Amino acid sequence: MKSSGFRELDVMVGKARDASREAAQWSGDFKKKLLLDVSRRILSQKKYLLRENEKEVHRARAAGLAPAMVDRLALNEKRLIAMAEGVRMVAGLKDPVGHILAAWTRPNGLRLKKVAVPLGVIFIIYESRPNVTVECASLCLKSSNAVILRGGREAMSSNRAFVKIFHASLRKFGAPVSAVNLVRTVDYAAVDHLLAQEGKIDLVIPRGGEKLIRRVVERSRIPVVKHYQGICHVYIDRKADLAKAVPITLNAKLQRPGVCNAMETLLLHRVIAEKFLRKAGPLLREGNCEIRGDAATCRILPYAVRAKASDYGHEFLDRVLAVKVVENLGEALDHIERYGSRHTDAIVTEDRRVADVFKARVDSSSVMVNASTRFSDGFEYGFGAEIGISTDKVHARGPMGLEGLTSYKYIVEGKGQIRT
Amino acid sequence: MKSSGFRELDVMVGKARDASREAAQWSGDFKKKLLLDVSRRILSQKKYLLRENEKEVHRARAAGLAPAMVDRLALNEKRLIAMAEGVRMVAGLKDPVGHILAAWTRPNGLRLKKVAVPLGVIFIIYESRPNVTVECASLCLKSSNAVILRGGREAMSSNRAFVKIFHASLRKFGAPVSAVNLVRTVDYAAVDHLLAQEGKIDLVIPRGGEKLIRRVVERSRIPVVKHYQGICHVYIDRKADLAKAVPITLNAKLQRPGVCNAMETLLLHRVIAEKFLRKAGPLLREGNCEIRGDAATCRILPYAVRAKASDYGHEFLDRVLAVKVVENLGEALDHIERYGSRHTDAIVTEDRRVADVFKARVDSSSVMVNASTRFSDGFEYGFGAEIGISTDKVHARGPMGLEGLTSYKYIVEGKGQIRT
Numbered sequence: 016m017k018s019s020g021f022r023e024l025d026v027m028v029g030k031a032r033d034a035s036r037e038a039a040q041w042s043g044d045f046k047k048k049l050l051l052d053v054s055r056r057i058l059s060q061k062k063y064l065l066r067e068n069e070k071e072v073h074r075a076r077a078a079g080l081a082p083a084m085v086d087r088l089a090l091n092e093k094r095l096i097a098m099a100e101g102v103r104m105v106a107g108l109k110d111p112v113g114h115i116l117a118a119w120t121r122p123n124g125l126r127l128k129k130v131a132v133p134l135g136v137i138f139i140i141y142e143s144r145p146n147v148t149v150e151c152a153s154l155c156l157k158s159s160n161a162v163i164l165r166g167g168r169e170a171m172s173s174n175r176a177f178v179k180i181f182h183a184s185l186r187k188f189g190a191p192v193s194a195v196n197l198v199r200t201v202d203y204a205a206v207d208h209l210l211a212q213e214g215k216i217d218l219v220i221p222r223g224g225e226k227l228i229r230r231v232v233e234r235s236r237i238p239v240v241k242h243y244q245g246i247c248h249v250y251i252d253r254k255a256d257l258a259k260a261v262p263i264t265l266n267a268k269l270q271r272p273g274v275c276n277a278m279e280t281l282l283l284h285r286v287i288a289e290k291f292l293r294k295a296g297p298l299l300r301e302g303n304c305e306i307r308g309d310a311a312t313c314r315i316l317p318y319a320v321r322a323k324a325s326d327y328g329h330e331f332l333d334r335v336l337a338v339k340v341v342e343n344l345g346e347a348l349d350h351i352e353r354y355g356s357r358h359t360d361a362i363v364t365e366d367r368r369v370a371d372v373f374k375a376r377v378d379s380s381s382v383m384v385n386a387s388t389r390f391s392d393g394f395e396y397g398f399g400a401e402i403g404i405s406t407d408k409v410h411a412r413g414p415m416g417l418e419g420l421t422s423y424k425y426i427v428e429g430k431g432q433i434r435t
Numbered sequence: 436m437k438s439s440g441f442r443e444l445d446v447m448v449g450k451a452r453d454a455s456r457e458a459a460q461w462s463g464d465f466k467k468k469l470l471l472d473v474s475r476r477i478l479s480q481k482k483y484l485l486r487e488n489e490k491e492v493h494r495a496r497a498a499g500l501a502p503a504m505v506d507r508l509a510l511n512e513k514r515l516i517a518m519a520e521g522v523r524m525v526a527g528l529k530d531p532v533g534h535i536l537a538a539w540t541r542p543n544g545l546r547l548k549k550v551a552v553p554l555g556v557i558f559i560i561y562e563s564r565p566n567v568t569v570e571c572a573s574l575c576l577k578s579s580n581a582v583i584l585r586g587g588r589e590a591m592s593s594n595r596a597f598v599k600i601f602h603a604s605l606r607k608f609g610a611p612v613s614a615v616n617l618v619r620t621v622d623y624a625a626v627d628h629l630l631a632q633e634g635k636i637d638l639v640i641p642r643g644g645e646k647l648i649r650r651v652v653e654r655s656r657i658p659v660v661k662h663y664q665g666i667c668h669v670y671i672d673r674k675a676d677l678a679k680a681v682p683i684t685l686n687a688k689l690q691r692p693g694v695c696n697a698m699e700t701l702l703l704h705r706v707i708a709e710k711f712l713r714k715a716g717p718l719l720r721e722g723n724c725e726i727r728g729d730a731a732t733c734r735i736l737p738y739a740v741r742a743k744a745s746d747y748g749h750e751f752l753d754r755v756l757a758v759k760v761v762e763n764l765g766e767a768l769d770h771i772e773r774y775g776s777r778h779t780d781a782i783v784t785e786d787r788r789v790a791d792v793f794k795a796r797v798d799s800s801s802v803m804v805n806a807s808t809r810f811s812d813g814f815e816y817g818f819g820a821e822i823g824i825s826t827d828k829v830h831a832r833g834p835m836g837l838e839g840l841t842s843y844k845y846i847v848e849g850k851g852q853i854r855t
Contacts (some may be wrong), residue, residue, distance in 0.1 A: 038796060121817055125806055134828045135798070209826065213652070217828050232633070236652050238659075238829040244692065259851030264741065266853035352456065374846050375460060378555070386545055386849030395854070397541055399822050408554050408637050408842035409830040410657040422828035429806030431679030433686035434815070 020200060020206050027163070028136070028215050030193035035135045035161035038194050043110030045188070046157055046242040050106035052184040053153065054297065056347060057099040065090060067176040068145065075169050087144050098149050099314055105153040110416040111341040112159050128426045132160035135217035137420065138209055140231060142223040143167030148174045148190045151220075152181050152195045154402050158420035161194045163216065168201035169210070210235040218420075220403055240415065242406035244330045245275030246356040250347040250373070251291055252364035259385050260363040261295045264388040267361065273332045275404060276359050276391040280327055280337040282347045288340045289315050311340035328354030344369055348376050355379060357406045359391035359415045368378040380406060380413030441619060441628050447583070448556070448635050450613035455555045455581035458614050462529030465608070466577055470526035472604040473573065477519040480600060482536050485510060488565065495589050507564050508589055525573040528819045531837040532579050548846045553579035555637035557840065558629055562643040563587030568594045571640075572601050572615045574822050578840035581614045583629065583636065588621035595619070630655040638840075640823055650846060660835065662826035664750045665695030666776040667808040669794070670767040671711055672784035673704040679805050680783040681715045686807040687781065689722045693752045696779050696811040700747055700757040702767045708760045709735050724754045731760035748774030753800040756780060764789055768796050775799060777826050779811035779833075800826060800833030 041049075057064065068090040075085050117129040137160050141147045148164055155162035166174045175196055182192040198205055209216065213236040221231040222242050228241045249267050251260045267278035283291055288311060296316045299306060306312070307322035319338070326337040327350070341347045351360050361383035362373040370384045381391040391414060393401025397414030405411050411419030459470075477484065488510040495505050537549040557580050561567045568584055575582035586594045594617055602612040618625055627635035629636065632657040640660050641651040648661045669687050671680045687698035703711055708731060716736045719726060726732070739758065746757040747770070761767045771780050781803035782793040790804045801811040811834060813821025818836025825831050831839030 035800070036796075040517070119817065125810060125815075127816060132798075132828075232656050238827055240829070256851070262853050263851060270854055370848075376456070378456070378459065378552070379844065381845045381847060384846070384848045385851050386847055388855045389854040390545060390847060390849075390852070391845075395541070395545075396547060397539065406656055408552075409660070411843050412842050422832050424799065425801045425811075425833050426804070427686065427801060427806055427810060428790075428804045429810075431676070431683060431805050432810070433682050433807045434690055435808040 020202065020205065024198070024205055024208055027193070027196050028209070029196075029213055030191070031136045031161040031163055032215055034191040034193040035133065037191055038156070038159045038161055039112075039133050041159050041190070043113070043293055046110065046159070047106050049184055049190065050102055050157060050190055052187060053181055054099045054102040054106060056180045056184055057095060057102065057149070057177075058074050061092065061095055064095060064173070064176050064180075065092070066268060068173045070178055071170065071172045073240050075336055080169060084143060084169070087142075088173070090145065090173065094146065098146050099272055101146075102153045103152060104398055105157050108157060108417060111157070116423055123432055125432055126428045129423050130426055131421045134420055134422050136161045136163065136215065138163045138165070138216045138219045138237070140165045140206060140219070140221045140223070140227065141167070142227065143169040145170045145173035145177060147222060148177045148197075151402065152178070154400055154417060154420060156181075156194060160330050160420055161196070163196045163198065165198040165206060165209075168394050171199075171201070186346060196391035206231075206269040207234050210237060213237050222403055238410070240403060240405045240407065240410055240419065242275065242356075242358060242404050244282065244356040244406075245277070245358040245404075246328055246330055246354060247276060247278050247391075248280050248282055248351050248355060248360045249388060250282040250341075250344075250351070250360070250362045251268070252344065252362055252366060252369050253283060254369065255284075255287055255363040256365050257287075257291060257294060260291060261298065263361065263363055263385070264295050265298055265302065265388050267389055268299065268304060269334065270387070270389055272334050274389075276388050277332070278336070278361075278388050279329065279356065280339065280350075282350060283312075283338065283340045284344075284347075284373050285311070285340050285342060288312070293318055299336065302334065304336055306336055306338055310338060310340040312338045330356075344372060348373070351379075358404070359383065359388045361388050362387065362422050380404070437846035440622070440625065444618070444628055447613070447616050447618075448629070448632055449584055450611070451556045451581040451616050452635055454613040455553065457533075457611055458576070458579045458581055459553050461579050461610070463533070466530065466579070469604055469610065470522055470573055470577060471600055472521040472607060474519045474526060476600045476604055477515060477522065477569070477597075481512065481515055484515060484593070484596050484600075485512070487569055488593045491590065491592045502590060504563060504589070507562075508593070510565065512591065514566065518566050521566075521570060522573045523645055525577050528577060528837060531577070531841050536843055543852055544850060545852055546848045547842050551841045551847055552844050554840055554842050556581045556583065556635065556664050558583045558585070558636045558639045558657070560585045560626060560639070560641045560643070560647065561587070563589040564645065565590045565597060567642060568597045568617075572598070572824065573835060573839075574820055574840060576601075576614060578837050580840055581616070583616045583618065585618040585626060585629075591619070591621070595805065599761060603625065620649070626651075627654050633657050642823055650748055657771040658830070660823060660825045660827065660830055660839065661777070662695065662778060662824050664776040664826075665697070665778040665824075666700070666748055666750055667696060667698050667776060667778055667811075668702055668771050668775060668780045669698050669808060670702040670761075670764075670771070670780070670782045671704060671707060672782055672786060672789050673706040674786035674789065675704075675707055675711070675783040676785050677707075677711060677714060678713060681718065683781065683783055683805070683807050684715050685718055685722065688719065688724060688756050689754065689811055690807070692754050696808050697752070698756070698781075698808050700753055700759065700770075700774065702770060703732075703758065703760045704767075705731070705760050705762060708732070712736055712737055719756065722754065722759045724756055726756055726758055728758040729760060732758045750776075764792060768793070771797055771799075779803065779806050779808045781806065800824070
């Protein structure tokens with residue numbers, strides 16, 4: 016990449032910082048109006064947006080992009096309406112900044128307040144889904160942050176068109192258009208350059224495959240919020256109610272196998288294994304789910320194939336399930352500790368003491384009792400939005416809503432106090 | 436470093452992880468007892484600790500270490516007593532883990548709880564003060580974390596001796612000694628190897644000079660909590676009460692010039708500049724403080740030297756103060772935005788509206804009104820402890836107490852709910 020390209024990026028970051036200073040002063044009312052305008056504009060500019068997208072889909076097909084990828088890229092009227100509705104919902108969420116998180120007075124009379132503030136400038140790196148552009152820009156504006164978006168190369172025209180919509184709304188209300196920025200080059204050197212802008216960019220959120228995320232973490236000097244994998248487990252305890260265990264198993268595996276909160280490994284207490292598998296096995300099979308089991312599982316289910324060691328802790332993201340029969344709760348906990356990704360793990364049991372041990376011992380961002388792992392999601396938790404899911408333990412952990420896009424500051428008010 | 440050294444480190448990290456699993460289950464009561472035992476042991480093992488330290492101080496002097504560095508290394512009975520007292524205080528703090536941060540029920544009947552949990556394994560890299568060993572180990576144990584300590588090479592013997600004390604107490608209560616670990620090599624390759632242990636170490640805290648911290652950030656794939664610099668400003672507004680402004684200025688600059696929350700630059704509203712400097716100038720001079728001022732400052736104070744551009748935004752950590760006369764609040768805010776480090780900035784004013792603008796606009800972890808910047812500190816804020824100060828905006832911002840050593844998890848309890 017030419018140094019003139021870096022200069023352009025530096026100018027963009029500088030303007031984004033200036034915009035973030037202004038955004039930090041936006042009222043909740045202003046942000047609501049702004050986003051409602053964006054939502055309306057997506058609908059009124061439908062033709063333009065679809066036309067830009069169509070050209071791009073055409074190019075992608077001509078270039079031989081895989082059909083699944085083309086599908087992720089392609090928009091239609093229904094998808095656009097859903098996007099506009101998504102922005103309208105974000106507009107209506109509670110303002111996440113400005114409120115007082117805590118307030119107290121010290122013996123020396125100093126009055127302290129801990130106040131929610133925006134993060135500043137957020138850099139989001141993602142792949143070729145243009146709806147991510149709209150979702151992320153809305154959430155960042157709602158939380159008074161400026162955003163730098165770097166989407167996939169295939170979606171560049173669509174992303175430009177959506178950013179234009181945001182700019183039109185920002186301009187209408189006299190707000191700086193640099194609150195929403197799009198990296199207009201597909202050169203990876205640009206991403207690396209931005210990942211070194213420590214102190215100018217406050218947070219990086221990579222959304223995409225593990226390879227993309229590892230690359231970002233390796234090169235970033237800016238804090239990164241991410242999750243690599245969702246290796247979610249469901250453990251069916253000996254005291255499980257099968258009327259709960261079977262539907263939870265099917266739902267966790269098959270309702271949407273390609274997402275991070277789908278189950279990848281099923282652990283069965285040996286006492287209940289046979290009874291459970293006789294019920295659940297045929298239903299999994301009906302759902303076209305391949306079962307990769309240990310010796311005990313394969314003895315019970317003739318159509319199960321023998322699992323390799325590498326099937327445990329593997330993220331299939333598909334209709335494939337690893338199954339293991341365990342001696343007891345301890346073995347299940349050890350397995351989750353060893354193979355899990357600290358995302359979401361569930362137990363099915365009617366034994367409250369066993370559930371308590373599981374809740375205390377499993378070190379994952381979400382621990383479920385008698386519920387499907389698929390509930391691990393910002394919307395399902397009632398956050399009204401989700402910018403991502405973090406498997407790190409610092410900052411936001413688990414499903415991350417608007418609150419994850421905020422920080423806080425301490426405001427200390429005195430009457431001339433000095434330290435002695 | 437030989438690969439056998441890396442293997443040793445890997446074993447250490449593995450054991451620390453195991454210990455952290457166990458530590459996560461410790462009760463508040465247990466941790467209190469454990470730390471009180473450590474505190475008592477520091478006093479009863481006084482002779483041993485001083486002897487180990489003395490040998491080391493001797494070696495350091497012989498090797499020609501700077502007297503200031505030797506002083507940071509050297510212990511005496513008084514310092515040991517203060518350390519034991521510090522541990523006793525940490526023992527008495529409120530348990531930061533296990534409590535419910537939020538609880539709610541979803542329309543589908545799922546009951547959610549957000550529960551405070553320890554981070555897991557914390558890696559702390561610091562320089563040659565052995566009291567940091569004791570402080571950090573105590574805070575990590577109190578928050579149910581395992582810790583890996585990497586102190587300075589000069590303090591290796593003292594650090595070993597203190598870690599022995601912790602091990603004796605852990606052993607006495609049947610807890611794993613691997614909850615407290617010391618890196619026993621000074622080879623920097625060991626630090627780099629540990630900084631790559633993503634997923635095994637949960638947080639890195641570098642404590643020391645900017646160079647040390649930058650090196651850690653550059654190489655770490657693990658989240659880092661840090662602050663590079665404290666470029667703290669005090670702005671004296673035109674409506675300042677000089678009876679507050681003068682003592683705050685002296686206190687912020689001179690009470691302890693070498694620390695990160697000391698003032699480095701003083702900004703003066705032009706209307707009050709002369710009156711203020713006639714009072715404060717001689718007192719700063721009496722305190723042996725060199726004043727580096729702009730043209731306006733130098734016209735008022737003949738003994739001020741003319742500031743270079745590089746004096747603004749410089750962390751002197753010494754009896755040197757940069758001074759600038761500004762037109763108005765806006766210029767002060769712009770100066771702080773441009774030159775500050777987002778650590779702590781203060782305003783002195785009786786004008787509430789001006790104070791409100793300052794509080795809203797200054798993007799620093801602590802914003803002070805009519806109080807000295809020196810109050811920006813975990814103890815002064817009432818946290819009972821301080822593991823560090825963060826100038827990042829993610830995770831803990833500003834002074835970081837025990838809460839900064841925790842994360843949370845979501846516990847979701849259902850009655851067999853599945854997602855539709």
